[in-house]
Amino acid sequence: MNVGVLLAAIQFSAEMHRDQRRKGVDASPYINHPIEVAAMLANIGGVQDEATLAAAVLHDTVEDTRTSPAELEATFGAAIRRLVQEVTDDRSLPKAERKHLQAEHAPQLSPSAKLIKIADKISNVREVTDSPPADWSLERRREYLDWAERVVAGCRGVNSALESRFDDTLRRAREVISNEG
Secondary structure (H helix, E strand, O other): OOHHHHHHHHHHHHHHOOOOEOOOOOOOEOOHHHHHHHHHHHHOOOOOOHHHHHHHHHOOHHHHOOOOHHHHHHHHOHHHHHHHHHOOOOOOOOHHHHHHHHHHHHHHOOHHHHHHHHHHHHHHHHHHHHOOOOOOOHHHHHHHHHHHHHHHHOOOOOOHHHHHHHHHHHHHHHHHHHHHO
16 A cells, blocks of 8 residues: 555645534544544555545545635545545535435445444434534434444445444434433
8 A cells, every 4th residue: 555645645635625624523634534534444444445444534625615626636646636536525406405315326426435424423322412512312313323324224234244234323322312312
C-alpha cells in the first residue's frame, strides 16, 4: 500500500474540513470523523486497499465542503473520486429524500463503498449515542438508529467484522437511549 496516498488524503480532508465541527454537544473537530471511518476499516475490517482507505478519509468532502469531483479526480485519481461519489448524497434534494435514497441505493453500492458506508454509520451511531446534537430528541435519535440499520442492511455481506461491530454499536445505542427515556 502507498501510505503517501493515504496521508495526502488525510491532509486534503483536514484542509477541506478545517473550519467544521461535528453536530454533537462536544462539537469535536469534523476531521476526527473521516479519520475514524478509515481507521475502523483498517483496524476492525482489515481493509488494506489504498483507494478504499483514502476514499474513506475523503468521503464527506464533496458533500460537505467546496470540493468538486473534478478536484478529487485531479488530485487522487478516478477510482478514489468514483468511490467518494458513490457514498455522497445529492445535497440539492430534500433531506428526507436523500435519506430514503441512501437506504434504497445501498444494495447497489460497490463492495468498497459498502465498507465505507458501514464504518460511517458505526461512527455516526456512536455520535448519536454519546454526543448527540443538543436539539435532537430521543425520538429523533431512535429514528436515526432505525434508518442507519436500514442503510447497513443493504450493505451486508462485505465484511463480517465491520457488520458485527455495527450490530454491537447499534445494540448499545438502543440500550443507552432507552435508559435515557
